[in-house]
Amino acid sequence: MSRIFRTGVFSVAMLAAPGLLFPQGGGAGVAAGSFSNSMSTNGPGGSVSSSGSATETTFNYNYPPGATVFAVAGAPYSGHMTSQTVRTLANGTHLNMQANDQPMTYRDSVGRTRTDAAMQPTPMMAQAAASFQPRITRLPEISDPVAGFRYVLDDTNHIAHRIAIQARQNQIPAQAQARAALAARTSAAPVAHRAMDNGVTSTTENLGTQSMFGITVTGQRTTTTYPIGTWQGNDALVTSVGETWRSDQYGLMLLSTNTQPDGSVSTTTMKDFSSAEPDPTLFLVPAGYQIVDETGQFTIILPANAK
Numbered sequence: 001m002s003r004i005f006r007t008g009v010f011s012v013a014m015l016a017a018p019g020l021l022f023p024q025g026g027g028a029g030v031a032a033g034s035f036s037n038s039m040s041t042n043g044p045g046g047s048v049s050s051s052g053s054a055t056e057t058t059f060n061y062n063y064p065p066g067a068t069v070f071a072v073a074g075a076p077y078s079g080h081m082t083s084q085t086v087r088t089l090a091n092g093t094h095l096n097m098q099a100n101d102q103p104m105t106y107r108d109s110v111g112r113t114r115t116d117a118a119m120q121p122t123p124m125m126a127q128a129a130a131s132f133q134p135r136i137t138r139l140p141e142i143s144d145p146v147a148g149f150r151y152v153l154d155d156t157n158h159i160a161h162r163i164a165i166q167a168r169q170n171q172i173p174a175q176a177q178a179r180a181a182l183a184a185r186t187s188a189a190p191v192a193h194r195a196m197d198n199g200v201t202s203t204t205e206n207l208g209t210q211s212m213f214g215i216t217v218t219g220q221r222t223t224t225t226y227p228i229g230t231w232q233g234n235d236a237l238v239t240s241v242g243e244t245w246r247s248d249q250y251g252l253m254l255l256s257t258n259t260q261p262d263g264s265v266s267t268t269t270m271k272d273f274s275s276a277e278p279d280p281t282l283f284l285v286p287a288g289y290q291i292v293d294e295t296g297q298f299t300i301i302l303p304a305n306a307k
Contacts (some may be wrong), residue, residue: 144283
C-alpha cells in the first residue's frame with residue numbers, strides 16, 4: 001500500500017516547464033542492503049522530489065492548489081528529450097557519458113498535457129556494483145487546463161491525486177510568425193553583446209530558421225570568451241559555444257548543443273517527435289482509480305519493486 005501524508009497549504013512561484021528532470025544530487029549508502037538516491041523535478045506552479053531505499057521509494061509533492069499553468073492550444077505533439085555529453089581528449093579519445101532519456105510527454109489541441117512515468121536503473125549496494133534494479137523516479141502526471149485540475153497517478157494503488165489549477169492561455173503560437181520573420185531578417189547578425197566585470201564576454205547571434213520534424217525552428221548561438229584565469233585557471237583565451245533551436249509555435253526546444261573549452265560537447269535533442277493528435281484517453285484518469293483531492297503538500301511512498 002502507498003502511504004500519503006499532507007500538511008498545510010503554502011505557495012510556490014511558477015517554475016520550469018513540465019516533463020523536465022533536474023538531478024539534485026544523491027549517492028550510494030554504505031549500509032548493507034540499502035542505498036540513497038534522490039531526484040527533483042520542477043513543474044508549473046510546484047515541484048516534486050523523490051528518494052529511494054532498498055525497500056521503498058518516496059515522492060514528496062509541493063503542488064499548491066490554484067497554481068497558474070500555461071495552456072498551449074492548437075499545437076498537439078508527443079515526444080521526449082534525450083541528452084548526452086561527449087568529451088574529446090587531447091589524443092583524440094572520446095569519452096561518452098550515458099544518455100539521459102526523459103519520459104514521453106503528450107499535449108493535445110486544447111492544451112492538456114501528460115508526462116509518463118520515468119524509470120532509472122539504481123545500484124543495489126548489497127549486491128555486485130554492476131547490478132542495477134529499475135526504479136520509478138517520476139509518477140505519471142496529467143495537466144488538464146480545460147477542467148482546471150492536475151492529476152498525479154499512483155498506478156500501483158490506483159489512486160489519482162487531484163490538485164486544482166488555474167489555466168492561462170499561452171501567447172506563444174500567436175507570436176511565432178513575427179519572431180520567425182525577425183530571425184530571418186537578422187540571420188547571423190549579432191543581437192546581443194555582454195561583458196562582465198572579470199572580462200568574460202558573450203555574443204548572441206540569430207541563426208535564422210530551418211525545419212525539424214516538419215516544423216519551423218529558430219536558432220540562436222551564444223559564444224562566450226574567457227580571458228586568462230577566468231575558466232578553471234586557463235593560461236590562454238578560451239571560448240564556449242551554445243546553440244539552441246526552438247519552435248515558437250510549439251513552445252519547445254528541439255535541439256541544443258553546448259561546447260566547453262575542455263572539449264566536452266553536451267547535446268540535448270527531441271526524440272520520437274510527432275505533431276499528430278495524441279490518443280485522447282491519455283488525458284483521462286483511468287477507470288477504477290480513486291480520486292483524492294489534495295489541498296497542500298503530500299507524500300506518496302511505494303514499494304521499491306513497484307512498476
